[in-house]
Amino acid sequence: MYETPLTALVLSGGGARAAYQVGVLRALARLRRETLGPAARLRNPFGVICGTSAGAINAMALACQADRFESVVEVIARVWQNFSADQVYRADSLGVIRSGAQWLTMVSVGWLIARWRRARPRSLLDNAPLAELLLRMVPLERIPRMFEDGHLHAAAVTASSYTSGEHYTFYDSARPIEPWQRTQRVAMPGRLQQAHLLASSAIPFVFPATPIVVGSQRGWFGDGSMRQTAPLSPAVHLGAHRMLIIGAGRLQEPAGRVVEDAGYPNLAQIAGHAMSSIFLDSLAVDIERMRRINRTLALLPDAALADTPLRPLEALVISPSQRIDDIASRHIGALPAPVRGLLRGLGVSGQGTSARGAALASYLLFETSFTQELMALGETDTQTRRDEVLRFFGWDRMTPGRRRRSPAEPDIMLP
Numbered sequence: 220m221y222e223t224p225l226t227a228l229v230l231s232g233g234g235a236r237a238a239y240q241v242g243v244l245r246a247l248a249r250l251r252r253e254t255l256g257p258a259a260r261l262r263n264p265f266g267v268i269c270g271t272s273a274g275a276i277n278a279m280a281l282a283c284q285a286d287r288f289e290s291v292v293e294v295i296a297r298v299w300q301n302f303s304a305d306q307v308y309r310a311d312s313l314g315v316i317r318s319g320a321q322w323l324t325m326v327s328v329g330w331l332i333a334r335w336r337r338a339r340p341r342s343l344l345d346n347a348p349l350a351e352l353l354l355r356m357v358p359l360e361r362i363p364r365m366f367e368d369g370h371l372h373a374a375a376v377t378a379s380s381y382t383s384g385e386h387y388t389f390y391d392s393a394r395p396i397e398p399w400q401r402t403q404r405v406a407m408p409g410r411l412q413q414a415h416l417l418a419s420s421a422i423p424f425v426f427p428a429t430p431i432v433v434g435s436q437r438g439w440f441g442d443g444s445m446r447q448t449a450p451l452s453p454a455v456h457l458g459a460h461r462m463l464i465i466g467a468g469r470l471q472e473p474a475g476r477v478v479e480d481a482g483y484p485n486l487a488q489i490a491g492h493a494m495s496s497i498f499l500d501s502l503a504v505d506i507e508r509m510r511r512i513n514r515t516l517a518l519l520p521d522a523a524l525a526d527t528p529l530r531p532l533e534a535l536v537i538s539p540s541q542r543i544d545d546i547a548s549r550h551i552g553a554l555p556a557p558v559r560g561l562l563r564g565l566g567v568s569g570q571g572t573s574a575r576g577a578a579l580a581s582y583l584l585f586e587t588s589f590t591q592e593l594m595a596l597g598e599t600d601t602q603t604r605r606d607e608v609l610r611f612f613g614w615d616r617m618t619p620g621r622r623r624r625s626p627a628e629p630d631i632m633l634p
Contacts, residue, residue, distance in 0.1 A: 220262050221369070222264050222265075225461075230278045232273055236582065242597020252289065267373045272443050276353065302587055310557060314557075374392075378443045379446050386405070390411075391409065444498045467538075468539060487565040540600050547589065
């Protein structure tokens, strides 16, 4: 069974940056076990699980094994602890030549020569290995059983349609939930499939689009972070009363940060900036929007509150306390040589404080040294906020002998 009140886990996108999420989940499982003891194994803390991009893979790995939350967190952690790029995309010389080199040739030399050579590259990298990894890591066929046995209420994966230009939420649930539709946003109920995960994690330009049949028509889909104007919306529509939101990048830079002018930005730097806009900005904006709504609702009298469909949402946001770009700059050398050569052609160069284009590289750094450092950061950030986590889930009040919260203490911040 899942814990009540109905809590959603919302995992954002970010390629290799999603290792941070696994560190947070690992620390969360440990805190729950230390606080509740053996009883922690009996319930899944998240009745609603939603994910986007690489976060969708982590999310569905949890959803399909919701009956053994702590065990599956460790399984996912082992995958991320021992990652190598060739588990996600072709990182060998031949694979890079077939995809990335042709793509760069088309960009630099021109369409005419590319057509003459009959080059039809679809993306910078070939993510065929990811499909094999998903078969082992995410047994989606177990999700219906999780619904039947009461371990899960709903699960959702988001993707963006290159064909229609709309943003899709593909979801499944224990009981029928009426699909919703907003401007440029469509909700589609049905059985979740591997194609949804491949599409949701198909970073634009980097990985190829995935075909998905919607209704009676086939469409081509890419990363769910694109055109995702309301990342928190699926969890709300699926009935969540509170949300744990785990980001994959700093949501706010510290005051007083000094940025040096390193000259005109190269293609890699511009691409990294665009990726940050796709993967990070919409989540930060949606969190701010939720906080404003909560503050407005708090000012309404009970009678007015009863007349509005809006309701306050309790949320806990955990995001990296350090800049992931800076962490990535220390690990660029861990990428396979063919991939480093490809990225060098885009402008990724140097290492450490002198690195350029580290933001772009961070999304592709599926290498042990990088993923382990991000996981460790996720664990540390969560442990630092231990008391907030316990209050949010109510675990501080579920164990005899632990101090109960005084009525004078404030609730967790209502964003």
